[in-house]
Amino acid sequence: MADITTPSLPDRAANPPWVWVIAAAIPLMLLTPALWNGYPLLQSDTGGYLARWYERYLVPSRSTVFGLYLHYGEHSYFWFNLAIQALATIWILQLTLRVFGLAKPRRLFGLSLVLTLTTALPWLTSMLLTDIFAGLSVLSLFLLVLHGDKVSGIEKAALFLFTAFSAATHSATMAMLLGLCCLGWIARPLLRERISASHLMQGTLTIAAGAFMLLSANFALSGQVAWTPGGYSIVFARMLQDGIVTRYLNDHCPTQHFKLCPYRDALPETADDFLWSRESVFNKLGRFRGMNDEMGYIATHALTEYPLWQxxxxxxxxxxxxxxxxxxxxxDHSTMMHTYGVFREFLQRQLKVVDAARQQKSFLTFGPINLxxxxxxxxxxxxxxxxxxxxxxxxxxxxxxxxxxxxxxxxxxxxxxxxxxxxxxxxxxxxxxxxxxxxxxxxxxxxxxxxxxxxxx
Structure with a gap:
């Protein structure tokens, strides 16, 4: 166990200066895109999360937990949030190296450098979005369940809270983590020596804790004890893109009166165009409030009527x-009109800094990076x-x-x-x-x- 325990205070004091240079360089490396931009990177969905604190109602696929997390970083112009994301990334990477007996400062620096140069990691760390927590939560759940005996009690508690928070930031992340836990229980009879029942239970409870966080935040902001809405509408839009909705309307509009029936021959080709385009029939029919029941009905019935196609x-x-x-x-700034609208309405004091950022001043292309x-x-x-x-x-x-x-x-x-x-x-x-x-x-x-x-x- 000596190679995975935390260094003592004398050992830390004896670290050569280059160790502290590495400790400072890694978070700066992970935040290079934001530092280059002059402001945390924004995305088309960022505004939906930011607005939760101010609008006080639930919006499909926009976690109130992540909205609160962003709100508490507003006074720092959200650099506080990026610092948390960078430090959490370093912590998870270092802890993973440690449980494998590979923890060395130079190794951590080299690994971080490779990830920075060859993957999306620094862009995720630099962005005001839930995405950084998806990958980190997989690693934190892995550490908690399969290496819980190699970390301290404080670290285990931190891993638990971090995984629960990550699960609460996005329904897809929660579903993925829940699936991993379910597979862990299925595999445990074959891997009893490797998968501890108590550690697996702790991992499973992180999902319950994340669900509790989300329900609590939803109630605190909206007064509703309800799950974040939007499941049926998102599935419906995917079915529309696949042509299933048009087929269902053609089969049933002669006998059933759906709001979409008059528009069945003019529906958008993609889910994004249907849900987010200003000119979409979805807007004309009242968006989520006006269409949620109908979309849920069509989605569930289309699932049973066309099972092989589905x-x-x-x-x-x-x-x-x-x-x-x-x-x-x-x-790119051309896709973020809603996010800019949220800044104009609720965060006007930051507009000058936002407008001065490179992301808003020029076209941000990822073509060369994606090569x-x-x-x-x-x-x-x-x-x-x-x-x-x-x-x-x-x-x-x-x-x-x-x-x-x-x-x-x-x-x-x-x-x-x-x-x-x-x-x-x-x-x-x-x-x-x-x-x-x-x-x-x-x-x-x-x-x-x-x-x-x-x-x-």
Whole structure:
């Protein structure tokens, strides 16, 4: 256990100066995009979260927990939030290295540098969005459940709270983490020596704690004990994009009177155009308040009427989502009219700084960046699944295999949840796929370390 315990105070005091330089350099490295921008990066969904504190009502797919988190960073112009995100990232990366017996300052710096240069990680850390917590929560759940005996009580409590908070920031993240816990219970009879029942229960309880956080925040801000709305509408929009809604309307409009029947031949081709375009029929019919019941009815009945079609589209959406991994979706200023509107209405004192940021002054393109990010993400994903298949063939269940399995299953779960419910988007893939690159580096370092002859020998 000596190689994974926290250094004593004398040891810390004896650290050479370059260790402290590394400690300061890593968070700056992870926040390079925001520092270059001159302000935390915004995204088209940012405004929906920011407005929760001020509007005091529930909006589909906009977590009030994350809205509160952003609100408490407003006075720092949200640099407080970015500092939390950077420090949380360093903590999770360092703790993962530590439980694998790989914790060295230079190694942490090198690993962080590779992730900064080749993955979406610094862009996620620098953005006011829930996405950074998706990948970090997978690693924190892995540490809590499979390495809970290697961390202190305080660290375990911190991992629990962090995972619960991450689950509360986005329904897709919560569903993915819940799926991992369910698979853990299924696998436990075969891996009793590796998966502790008490640790797995702690991991499962993080989901319950996250749900409690979300319900509590929803009640505090809106006065409603209710889940964040939007599930049926998002699924409906995905079915519309697949052509299922048009088929259902054509089959039933002669006998049933839906609001959408007069528009069935002029529906938008994509889910995004239906839900978010200003000219969409969705706006004409009252948006979520006017259409929620009808969309829920059509979505549930279309699911039972066309089961094979739904299954085929679900498989296609999951596969497509696995390949949609480009960085930077909806971060150009032309896509953020709603977010700017929220700033103009509620955060006018920050408008001058926001308008001066590079993101708002010029076109932000990720084309050159994705020439690196996309191949690295896809190659890392392929390697993770190849390593998992090789381990299953050899019946190996060591720490590296469990990390690779966790990452691979998280990718599949994320692709299924996001692809089937919302349709494939680059954002949903890029926010998680960086952990595959991290897992590959951990695997390489651990295998190399295990091959080295012991110093004692």
């Amino acid at each position: 299954a085929e589209e679900a498989l296609l959406a999951t596969g497509e989502q696995m390949l949609e991994v480009a960085t930077g979706e909806n971060t 690196i990010h996309v191949p690295v993400a896809l190659i890392s994903t392929a390697l993770v699944f190849a390593m998992l298949m090789a381990a299953l063939f050899r019946r190996r269940a060591d720490d590296v295999t469990l990390l690779v399995a966790t990452v691979a299953l998280a990718l599949l779960g994320n692709a299924a949840v996001c692809g089937i419910i919302s349709g494939a988007h680059d954002r949903y893939g890029s926010r998680l796929v960086w952990i595959t690159t991290f897992a590959i580096m951990i695997a390489v370092l651990k295998r190399r370390k295990d091959r080295e002859p012991s110093r004692a020998a």
